[in-house]
Amino acid sequence: MLIDDADRRILRHLLADSDLANADLAARAGVTPATCWRRVERMRAAGIIAVPVAVINWRALGYEVEVSLRFNLDKTEPRAFDEFLAAARDVPEVIAIETFLGRVDVRLNVIARDMAQYQQIYRTRILTLPHIADIEALMLIATIKDESALPL
């Protein structure tokens, strides 16, 4: 599917603020509400935009600790990635999984209510994941910017 300038304007504003109602999105993108609606639906049907999802603020639910755990896996084991990822998906406190090309193989985002609970999750659920060769932890202090905007 080809994207034109109007689509790009709609996407830019939609990515900047996904809470916008169709009429406001249309006004910002400089198209009529009907055009805006039709184009959003067309891009949704083409799989370019997914359905909007609610963003959960885990801190508001009492999860004060967020740690980014970076793993190197034992690559001598051919099933290392699949088995590690399957096991990581079963840990409820893991809220995101990413795989990489580079020095890091896999990253898990782990949340916990406090350091004591984090320690417990780390010992009982993380260190027991299969095929780990090495782990590094980055503790989140503050999120300075978090946007889905693209330089379209």
Added chain:
Amino acid sequence: MIDLDDTDRDLLRALSRDATTSAGALGRRFGLSQPAAWRRIKRLEAAGIIAGRRVAVDRAALGFGVTVFLGIKLATKGRVSLEDFERAVTAIPEVQVVQHVLGLFDYRLRVVARDIADFERVLRRRIMTLPGVGQVEANVLLTEEALPGPLG
């Protein structure tokens, strides 16, 4: 902080998959009247637990084929240099996420680019010229998945 019951957790799980589901449809699914479901959703929003909505896009279809996570260590420290660094890095359009972290690096960045050549341009012209930037580690994102998290 408010206490959640099982129904709240069901609603959160459903909305974090599709935020466009109506209160009526959610109510039917979880055995609530439309107004009761609506009231619960409003309460979750008012408590800041639902922080907003987010639309995922097919970045590759829009011409952004490369996402790279950068770990950045500052060469010089001190309050002023942190502020200078943060102000400059958040202004870069290709940088979607900036997190201040504790550990091997000082900052984690998520950077989008059209291709590897475009990424190299961003890295050389925008990242390496940031005030105070020291060691930089890059990992190219291959896959990512969001998980529902500890919702019961």
